[in-house]
Amino acid sequence: MGKLFVIEGVDGAGKNTLARRLVSAWERDGLTVVRIGFPRYDRSVHADLAAEALHGQHGDTAGSVHAMALLFALDRREAREEIRELLSHNDIVLLDRYVASNAAYTAARLEQSADGEAVEWIRSLEFERFLAPIPDVQILLDVPVALAAERASARESADAARTRDAYERDGSLQSRTSAAYGLLADSNWVSPWRIVTADVDPDRLAADLFNQPSGVRKVTP
Ligand SMILES: Nc1ncnc2c1ncn2[C@@H]1O[C@H](COP(=O)(O)OP(=O)(O)OP(=O)(O)O)[C@@H](O)[C@H]1O
Numbered sequence: 001m002g003k004l005f006v007i008e009g010v011d012g013a014g015k016n017t018l019a020r021r022l023v024s025a026w027e028r029d030g031l032t033v034v035r036i037g038f039p040r041y042d043r044s045v046h047a048d049l050a051a052e053a054l055h056g057q058h059g060d061t062a063g064s065v066h067a068m069a070l071l072f073a074l075d076r077r078e079a080r081e082e083i084r085e086l087l088s089h090n091d092i093v094l095l096d097r098y099v100a101s102n103a104a105y106t107a108a109r110l111e112q113s114a115d116g117e118a119v120e121w122i123r124s125l126e127f128e129r130f131l132a133p134i135p136d137v138q139i140l141l142d143v144p145v146a147l148a149a150e151r152a153s154a155r156e157s158a159d160a161a162r163t164r165d166a167y168e169r170d171g172s173l174q175s176r177t178s179a180a181y182g183l184l185a186d187s188n189w190v191s192p193w194r195i196v197t198a199d200v201d202p203d204r205l206a207a208d209l210f211n212q213p214s215g216v217r218k219v220t221p
């Protein structure tokens, strides 16, 4: 059975970049790795609807915190069997965003703490009801919110297809999301977390993660 790793962090933190570097390091060591990014744009109607809503379509959908969280959760529900199948045939499955994204952004939008009702709602919806596979390790890429925002802005200027969505344009939401992530990581929410900073060495992180023994996975708060 392969290991399930997740990278989390605010918009523009560098998750995608770190994910690519980790995959290269593991592949160099001869491991089989599959990477999936959530939301699964162009593969899941729920992911596409969520993106469209965050760019102003579908009436007041984006205004509903719970409707948005349900769209993201349904995308993952559709993917759960694929993830299990991939874990049975590969050494590592690496996810760029997963359930904790929903927990952190939902809590932040509702201005709740990470031990509040919203995070518990997401945990029970996604892990207990939708049976999303539980990660072996969740990695928080903890970069200053201002740096992440700068990167998201620069990316928008360089690539017309990457216009910032409603969450990315909301600096206060990004700050609250960063705080929520910090609390989720500190409490090892659902499974063990590892916090890394922008200057992390991807080769070393890749080796540490693969060699870390699988812990006991908990689904209770
Ligand atoms: N370590 C780094 N040093 C310099 N620039 C970086 C670094 N990591 C990422 N970037 C740049 O920052 C921008 C955002 O990075 P990336 O797309 O990896 O972030 P992300 O966390 O996946 O973003 P999002 O969640 O918004 O999709 C990109 O233009 C990327 O090239």
Ligand SMILES: Cc1cn([C@H]2C[C@H](O)[C@@H](COP(=O)(O)O)O2)c(=O)[nH]c1=O
Pocket (backbone or CB within 6 Å): 011, 038, 039, 069, 072, 073, 097, 098, 099, 101, 102, 103, 105, 106, 167, 168
């Ligand atoms: C998976 C997921 C994402 N979000 C948020 C995080 C981002 O601001 C947007 C879109 O994601 P992207 O990485 O910028 O493409 O949606 C969320 O709130 N809940 C989730 O489960």
